[in-house]
Amino acid sequence: MTAMTSSKSTIKRIGIYSLKRLLVLIVTVVIGVFLTIIIANMGGYVDTIMRGTIREDVSNAANQNKALRLLGSEERLKWINNEIASREKLAGLDQPFINRAFKYMTNALTLDLGRALFMTSDKGSQYVRDIILERLPATLVLFGTSGLLLFFAEIFVALIISQHYGSFFDKLLVFLAPLSTSPAWFYGIFLVLLFAAMLRILPFDGMVDAPIPETTWGYLLSMLKHMILPVGSVALSQFFLNTYNWRTFFLIYSSEDYVEMARAKGLPARTVEREYVLRPTLPTIITSFALTLIGLWQGFIIVETIFNWPGLGRTYFQAVQFFDTPVIVGMTVINAYLLALTVFILDFVYAIVDPRVKVGAEGGQ
Amino acid sequence: MKNLFKKLADYPTAIVALILILFLLGVSVYAVVTIPYEKAILLWRGGEEVWYANPRLAAPEWVNWFSDKKRPVSFSMKMDNPGVTKVVDTDESGSSEIVITYTFDYSYDYFPQEMMIYFTPTFTTKGPFADAVWITPDGRKININNFALDSKTTYRFTQDARLQRLLKNQSAMEGLFRDPAQETATPLKGTYQLVINAYTFETGSSVDAELVMHGTLAGWAGTDHLRRDLGVALLWGTPIALAFGLLAALGTTVTTMVIAAIGAWYRGWIDGLIQRVTEINLVLPFLPILLMVGTFYSRSIWVILGATILLNIFSAGIKTNRAIFLQIKEAPFIEAARTYNTSDRRIILRYLTPRLIPTLVPQLVTLVPTYVFIEASLAVLGLGDPNLPTWGKVINDAFTNSAHYQGLYYWMLEPAIMLVITGLAFAMLGFSLDRIFNPRLRQV
Numbered sequence: 001m002t003a004m005t006s007s008k009s010t011i012k013r014i015g016i017y018s019l020k021r022l023l024v025l026i027v028t029v030v031i032g033v034f035l036t037i038i039i040a041n042m043g044g045y046v047d048t049i050m051r052g053t054i055r056e057d058v059s060n061a062a063n064q065n066k067a068l069r070l071l072g073s074e075e076r077l078k079w080i081n082n083e084i085a086s087r088e089k090l091a092g093l094d095q096p097f098i099n100r101a102f103k104y105m106t107n108a109l110t111l112d113l114g115r116a117l118f119m120t121s122d123k124g125s126q127y128v129r130d131i132i133l134e135r136l137p138a139t140l141v142l143f144g145t146s147g148l149l150l151f152f153a154e155i156f157v158a159l160i161i162s163q164h165y166g167s168f169f170d171k172l173l174v175f176l177a178p179l180s181t182s183p184a185w186f187y188g189i190f191l192v193l194l195f196a197a198m199l200r201i202l203p204f205d206g207m208v209d210a211p212i213p214e215t216t217w218g219y220l221l222s223m224l225k226h227m228i229l230p231v232g233s234v235a236l237s238q239f240f241l242n243t244y245n246w247r248t249f250f251l252i253y254s255s256e257d258y259v260e261m262a263r264a265k266g267l268p269a270r271t272v273e274r275e276y277v278l279r280p281t282l283p284t285i286i287t288s289f290a291l292t293l294i295g296l297w298q299g300f301i302i303v304e305t306i307f308n309w310p311g312l313g314r315t316y317f318q319a320v321q322f323f324d325t326p327v328i329v330g331m332t333v334i335n336a337y338l339l340a341l342t343v344f345i346l347d348f349v350y351a352i353v354d355p356r357v358k359v360g361a362e363g364g365q
Numbered sequence: 366m367k368n369l370f371k372k373l374a375d376y377p378t379a380i381v382a383l384i385l386i387l388f389l390l391g392v393s394v395y396a397v398v399t400i401p402y403e404k405a406i407l408l409w410r411g412g413e414e415v416w417y418a419n420p421r422l423a424a425p426e427w428v429n430w431f432s433d434k435k436r437p438v439s440f441s442m443k444m445d446n447p448g449v450t451k452v453v454d455t456d457e458s459g460s461s462e463i464v465i466t467y468t469f470d471y472s473y474d475y476f477p478q479e480m481m482i483y484f485t486p487t488f489t490t491k492g493p494f495a496d497a498v499w500i501t502p503d504g505r506k507i508n509i510n511n512f513a514l515d516s517k518t519t520y521r522f523t524q525d526a527r528l529q530r531l532l533k534n535q536s537a538m539e540g541l542f543r544d545p546a547q548e549t550a551t552p553l554k555g556t557y558q559l560v561i562n563a564y565t566f567e568t569g570s571s572v573d574a575e576l577v578m579h580g581t582l583a584g585w586a587g588t589d590h591l592r593r594d595l596g597v598a599l600l601w602g603t604p605i606a607l608a609f610g611l612l613a614a615l616g617t618t619v620t621t622m623v624i625a626a627i628g629a630w631y632r633g634w635i636d637g638l639i640q641r642v643t644e645i646n647l648v649l650p651f652l653p654i655l656l657m658v659g660t661f662y663s664r665s666i667w668v669i670l671g672a673t674i675l676l677n678i679f680s681a682g683i684k685t686n687r688a689i690f691l692q693i694k695e696a697p698f699i700e701a702a703r704t705y706n707t708s709d710r711r712i713i714l715r716y717l718t719p720r721l722i723p724t725l726v727p728q729l730v731t732l733v734p735t736y737v738f739i740e741a742s743l744a745v746l747g748l749g750d751p752n753l754p755t756w757g758k759v760i761n762d763a764f765t766n767s768a769h770y771q772g773l774y775y776w777m778l779e780p781a782i783m784l785v786i787t788g789l790a791f792a793m794l795g796f797s798l799d800r801i802f803n804p805r806l807r808q809v
Contacts (some may be wrong), residue, residue, distance in 0.1 A: 024644070025648075028641075028644055028645050028648050029648060032645055032649045035645075035649065036649070036657075039654060039657055039658070039661075040661065174796075175378070177792075177796060178378075178788075178793045179792075180792075181731070181734040181735065181788045181789070181791070181792040182734070182738060182784070182788045183738050185742065186738065186781065186784065189760070189764075189769075189781060190781065192769055193769055193774060193777065193778070196769070197769040197770070197772070197774070198774075204770075301653070301656070301746070302742050302746060305745075305746065306745075316656070320656050320659075320660050320747075321747065323660065328656070328657060328660065332650055332653045332654065335653055336649065339647075339648050339650060340648050343647075343648070
């Protein structure tokens with residue numbers, strides 16, 4: 001077998017593997033969204049959303065219809081009621097619960113999320129999709145940054161500490177690990193108290209300074225300043241425990257025979273670290289990264305609320321406060337999509353780095 | 366079990382953790398015993414009529430320990446309290462003269478916010494009359510005002526314009542407490558007296574009065590924007606947090622373990638189903654769904670607890686447990702059990718699951734703070750149980766009333782510290798247990 005065909009078949013195998021995973025994930029998301037709809041619609045809340053949207057559409061149409069304006073108010077009302085009834089029938093509101101649940105699910109899955117009851121996007125749109133798309137970048141910036149930063153810092157520190165087992169920093173890490181049981185918002189409160197309220201060196205909340213800086217650099221700098229505390233609180237809630245786990249994990253792998261062998265051969269410490277400790281543990285590291293990201297998605301609601309960060313999380317919280325059901329359902333759907341996407345991308349990376357995925361497929365041929 | 370405690374004693378963190386947990390348990394028992402459940406709810410939902418004696422947003426008393434300048438501590442003096450005397454002198458016609466004297470020490474460096482007298486007269490046709498005299502430590506007497514007590518009457522010193530004119534247009538508190546020898550307004554320290562002379566005109570008619578002073582400090586925990594004593598929430602938050610955390614941790618870990626064992630034992634479609642359900646559950650966003658439950662259905666802590674457990678049963682733990690069970694399943698003792706026809710149920714519950722307890726116990730203990738914080742998170746988002754006083758609700762109140770802008774740090778820090786103690790205690794214990802039960806970690 002030449003190198004050329006081998007790499008080609010590898011790509012094919014990874015492709016097939018990813019496709020399978022994608023299918024499974026799509027099915028999972030469909031079921032997940034369906035369950036969400038069922039939970040949300042138990043009290044008939046989605047029905048209310050639909051009915052509200054229809055009523056508004058019809059009365060708007062009635063206002064704009066010149067012929068209708070000439071009619072008497074009674075006949076106009078009759079027209080409106082008829083129109084509402086026929087549109088509700090079209091939307092399937094007269095159908096049994098389970099049929100409707102499927103209808104809503106298709107709407108949600110195609111991101112036809114309807115109209116918000118009270119909230120609007122900053123540009124004034126009432127569509128849930130617009131609201132969500134407008135807030136998504138802020139969330140991605142905050143949690144992408146903290147996720148990536150944390151992940152690499154953890155692995156780096158853990159590798160170094162695992163090479164110095166029993167040292168002062170090692171013991172310190174073991175001692176500090178329990179700190180990570182508190183969630184990020186909790187550290188957020190402390191950090192805000194300390195750095196914003198008492199010392200007054202960092203902003204309380206928000207994403208940029210009040211008069212928005214005019215230059216792009218000024219904007220970025222201001223945003224960085226506002227990111228210190230939220231990223232810091234996420235870091236405090238994750239760093240110690242994760243580093244501790246990585247350190248233990250690396251310690252176990254460092255005591256494997258082949259690592260001892262590599263050391264005995266006199267390979268430099270960095271090569272041993274990279275080729276003999278890090279490489280075989282890569283799949284586990286990636287899985288854990290996926291779980292960390294998923295964990296961050298869960299935590300962002302409160303962190304953003306505490307720091308008044310204009311992202312999805314805070315929007316979700318506002319929606320809960322306003323009882324704005326379309327937004328709540330829409331956000332849950334988006335959240336499920338994002339989780340599935342995270343899982344899929346990492347599955348894909350997993351397939352590339354884990355030799356067993358390739359070997360397994362080859363064995364099947 | 367004895368052995369376990371002996372081993373735990375080798376870990377200083379475990380000892381600290383156990384002490385903290387004992388402390389939390391002690392606080393819980395104390396809270397439940399001294400403030401019964403119904404009373405706690407009543408106190409927490411109570412308004413002015415329950416908490417009139419407390420000032421709003423008062424810091425806790427112990428703030429004075431850290432400062433040379435002492436801030437006044439609020440108090441209320443009722444008829445049967447020490448420092449209050451009531452002398453009744455009745456004549457033949459049935460009318461009487463009642464003298465109520467309040468004696469108290471004032472040794473603070475700031476003026477109080479407000480003082481109030483709550484008169485409760487009892488009579489049938491003609492209401493009593495009363496006047497009040499203020500006696501300062503240096504012997505000056507100030508006539509406060511005269512009162513016709515035709516009904517329950519509240520007298521607020523600072524809202525009395527007449528008194529203010531009498532005190533040369535100083536605010537009432539400054540005028541009554543000021544040291545005349547000083548240039549700047551500083552309170553005179555010493556023993557003050559308020560004497561209420563009341564006159565009743567019927568047999569059986571009487572007057573009771575309560576003197577309330579609103580300082581800037583109150584109670585051991587301070588008060589919130591509704592004058593409520595935060596101590597109630599700090600005390601009662603403990604049993605609630607512990608119950609929620611322990612029940613949720615126990616509920617999820619045990620069911621997760623049993624389900625994983627069932628899957629590993631039967632394999633086939635049951636195992637497949639469990640695996641698929643787990644995968645779906647991992648994609649379901651946990652906190653948003655919990656928020657939906659809280660918003661749409663019920664904010665009762667028990668409903669939230671149930672939803673939390675349900676959503677966490679099919680967690681990533683099922684996968685790890687299953688992997689371990691698949692290994693145990695091949696062990697000789699399982700094969701032996703099979704040869705003498707042990708039932709599946711017996712094998713799962715008596716042979717498989719006990720094997721997992723060493724990893725389960727540390728897991729369970731470490732999970733407790735996670736769930737305690739979930740309850741707090743919901744409360745911080747305003748979805749706390751509407752009746753119960755919890756730590757998260759105090760943080761939520763503090764946050765929505767921007768305590769950190771106003772410098773009311775105690776309001777936010779007190780519940781936060783209780784949460785820290787709970788989180789650290791269980792996490793430290795869990796970590797120590799993990800190292801005891803899983804010695805592989807200790808060797809490396």
